[in-house]
Amino acid sequence: xxxxxxxxxxxxxxxxxxxxxxxxxxxxxxxxxxxxxxxxxxxxxxxxxxxxxxxxxxxxxxxxxxxxxxxxxxxxxxxxxxxxxxxxxxxxxxxxxxxxxxxxxxxxxxxxxxxxxxxxxxxxxxxxxxxxxxxxxxxxxxxxxxxxxxxxxxxxxxxxxxxxxxxxxxxxxxxxxxxxxxxxxxxxxxxxxxxxxxxxxxxxxxxxxxxxxxxxxxxxxxxxxxxxxxxxxxxxxxxxxxxxxxxxxxxxxxxxxxxxxxxxxxxxxxxxxxxxxxxxxxxxxxxxxxxxxxxxxxxxxxxxxxxxxxxxxxxxxxxxxxxxxxxxxxxxxxxxxxxxxxxxxxxxxx
Amino acid sequence: xxxxxxxxxxxxxxxxxxxxxxxxxxxxxxxxxxxxxxxxxxxxxxxxxxxxxxxxxxxxxxxxxxxxxxxxxxxxxxxxxxxxxxxxxxxxxxxxxxxxxxxxxxxxxxxxxxxxxxxxxxxxxxxxxxxxxxxxxxxxxxxxxxxxxxxxxxxxxxxxxxxxxxxxxxxxxxxxxxxxxxxxxxxxxxxxxxxxxxxxxxxxxxxxxxxxxxxxxxxxxxxxxxxxxxxxxxxxxxxxxxxxxxxxxxxxxxxxxxxxxxxxxxxxxxxxxxxxxxxxxxxxxxxxxxxxxxxxxxxxxxxxxxxxxxxx
Numbered sequence: 001x002x003x004x005x006x007x008x009x010x011x012x013x014x015x016x017x018x019x020x021x022x023x024x025x026x027x028x029x030x031x032x033x034x035x036x037x038x039x040x041x042x043x044x045x046x047x048x049x050x051x052x053x054x055x056x057x058x059x060x061x062x063x064x065x066x067x068x069x070x071x072x073x074x075x076x077x078x079x080x081x082x083x084x085x086x087x088x089x090x091x092x093x094x095x096x097x098x099x100x101x102x103x104x105x106x107x108x109x110x111x112x113x114x115x116x117x118x119x120x121x122x123x124x125x126x127x128x129x130x131x132x133x134x135x136x137x138x139x140x141x142x143x144x145x146x147x148x149x150x151x152x153x154x155x156x157x158x159x160x161x162x163x164x165x166x167x168x169x170x171x172x173x174x175x176x177x178x179x180x181x182x183x184x185x186x187x188x189x190x191x192x193x194x195x196x197x198x199x200x201x202x203x204x205x206x207x208x209x210x211x212x213x214x215x216x217x218x219x220x221x222x223x224x225x226x227x228x229x230x231x232x233x234x235x236x237x238x239x240x241x242x243x244x245x246x247x248x249x250x251x252x253x254x255x256x257x258x259x260x261x262x263x264x265x266x267x268x269x270x271x272x273x274x275x276x277x278x279x280x281x282x283x284x285x286x287x288x289x290x291x292x293x294x295x296x297x298x299x300x301x302x303x304x305x306x307x308x309x310x311x312x313x314x315x316x317x318x319x320x321x322x323x324x325x326x327x328x329x330x331x332x333x334x335x336x337x338x339x340x341x342x343x344x345x346x347x348x349x350x
Numbered sequence: 351x352x353x354x355x356x357x358x359x360x361x362x363x364x365x366x367x368x369x370x371x372x373x374x375x376x377x378x379x380x381x382x383x384x385x386x387x388x389x390x391x392x393x394x395x396x397x398x399x400x401x402x403x404x405x406x407x408x409x410x411x412x413x414x415x416x417x418x419x420x421x422x423x424x425x426x427x428x429x430x431x432x433x434x435x436x437x438x439x440x441x442x443x444x445x446x447x448x449x450x451x452x453x454x455x456x457x458x459x460x461x462x463x464x465x466x467x468x469x470x471x472x473x474x475x476x477x478x479x480x481x482x483x484x485x486x487x488x489x490x491x492x493x494x495x496x497x498x499x500x501x502x503x504x505x506x507x508x509x510x511x512x513x514x515x516x517x518x519x520x521x522x523x524x525x526x527x528x529x530x531x532x533x534x535x536x537x538x539x540x541x542x543x544x545x546x547x548x549x550x551x552x553x554x555x556x557x558x559x560x561x562x563x564x565x566x567x568x569x570x571x572x573x574x575x576x577x578x579x580x581x582x583x584x585x586x587x588x589x590x591x592x593x594x595x596x597x598x599x600x601x602x603x604x605x606x607x608x609x610x611x612x613x614x615x616x617x618x619x620x621x622x623x624x625x626x627x628x629x630x631x632x633x634x635x636x637x638x639x640x641x642x643x644x645x646x647x648x649x650x651x652x653x654x655x656x657x658x659x660x661x662x
Contacts, residue, residue, distance in 0.1 A: 149574030151588055155600045159554035159573040163527055167559065170528035186511075187523060187554045187573075194524050208511045208520040208551070218433040218513065232516045233429050242428065244517045294528050295489065297521035298482030303422040303451075 056098030079120030098141030147188030485522025510550020
């Protein structure tokens with residue numbers, strides 16, 4: 001049970017903040033943005049992790065006329081942390097995939113707190129391939145703290161499943177609408193978030209590592225998680241500026257948990273609009289544009305002179321002589337950088 | 351009043367680090383010159399120490415055949431990221447310490463007479479972390495492999511995605527995986543070599559996707575760091591967890607190869623996976639999936655369900 005307590009703490013933050021019952025605190029009026037940006041982004045992280053936030057099946061249940069869930073990866077088992085299947089929205093047939101956190105502790109234990117194992121991503125790939133074959137557009141719902149980081153997960157190849165899923169989605173010949181509905185936790189999120197268009201709910205977050213993990217590595221204390229959250233620009237609004245997310249769907253009132261039905265209604269409108277727009281594009285163009293979108297992400301510059309600044313202790317001429325000296329390996333001279341380990345390894349969490 | 355014990359740590363650290371290195375496996379003190387001469391392999395227990403990108407290229411490629419490309423690719427600071435130091439300062443420090451511009455070096459070279467497109471990583475540069483520059487270099491190495499009909503070799507040594515570039519670092523997983531799908535469709539062989547360590551987003555993208563995955567002995571290879579695993583799920587980790595041999599046992603690595611045999615082993619494997627000559631096909635998306643293309647071409651004929659979301 002200690003395990004559960006740890007995980008619950010991690011997932012919902014401080015219990016008194018995380019467990020709102022839908023009415024929310026205060027007078028129900030939308031609170032204006034907190035002046036402190038660190039506090040503002042941390043509030044969003046808490047909202048994204050709110051236990052009462054509507055999950056994939058809740059949202060689909062509200063917005064779809066028909067939902068048929070499919071199970072199993074055909075190799076190992078069925079992962080309850082990922083749901084996948086067919087649905088009909090406004091008469092349109094779609095395939096859906098999404099992480100599914102639990103609504104309470106019992107369900108969370110059953111669903112591994114929405115942290116998928118490899119078989120979850122393999123089930124998802126299976127359904128996506130079906131969708132491609134039968135001409136169904138794909139809608140994904142991303143809400144995951146991170147893929148499951150345990151021995152069983154590693155044994156069955158969580159990294160391989162994620163990489164394959166990303167690769168598959170980059171070339172599937174059918175439209176893909178990805179929606180970050182809650183936590184977009186690193187590779188475990190991206191594995192089902194490669195799309196022609198990436199939407200996000202207003203209080204969703206997206207990051208390369210959990211703010212706690214980032215703080216533990218770069219600030220050496222978990223207490224700096226809000227600082228890390230701000231530094232990583234993990235709010236949906238910031239992600240739009242970075243070009244990672246295309247559009248935001250506003251949440252009603254205090255947040256999605258306060259009115260799941262209205263949240264689903266707004267999402268439904270946005271999904272239908274995107275599906276209609278994407279359906280206009282020829283498949284070749286669609287897939288090429290998706291490829292270009294991801295091929296272009298991540299800015300860098302190109303400088304004309306390949307030499308970098310010399311180390312402070314030695315002159316550039318010395319360094320160049322070293323680099324160009326063909327005998328340096330056989331002479332057993334120390335390599336540049338071989339004796340220096342002051343940077344913390346930038347370990348990605350999940 | 352507590353008795354002050356002599357600090358053994360201080361004494362151990364008093365070995366000049368420029369001259370001596372302690373083997374983490376057998377605890378032998380190794381003279382650095384001897385270690386370098388021995389390809390940074392412990393002469394006592396065979397432990398493989400980490401290699402710089404230059405040493406790796408020197409060891410893998412025929413002497414003097416490496417031609418670097420994109421040496422000028424330089425990281426920018428898209429988030430304005432500041433932790434205890436601003437990100438650009440961290441990059442500048444790493445650059446002056448390593449003489450590298452970022453954590454990957456790429457170009458072309460020759461392995462036992464066979465030309466290859468190669469990209470190698472250097473853990474010494476910010477933990478080999480993958481930002482936009484590393485992702486771009488891997489992607490360009492793959493694109494050149496396709497364009498010039500060369501086998502692709504990537505040697506990984508990385509702690510994962512570079513946190514200071516946020517989700518843009520995460521997007522490098524998508525960038526590299528997408529390009530590798532095209533390498534595969536173009537029938538270009540891709541050999542991924544994992545060295546110590548290959549973890550996080552690098553493992554979960556191009557490192558794990560090799561047509562063949564090779565690993566150096568006892569390298570740390572895994573998705574979530576052991577600390578994360580222990581912290582998040584509070585579970586005991588099995589011994590040897592996330593080492594090359596563990597991955598080998600579970601079927602994710604073709605061969606665990608001693609550093610000295612890596613060059614001849616890769617050469618031997620490439621002789622079996624020859625790049626098809628003469629047909630320089632463009633990796634058109636249509637060539638990925640003939641069945642899907644066929645179905646979508648006939649999908650217009652079975653319309654009638656009138657669903658706006660369907661392809662027709």
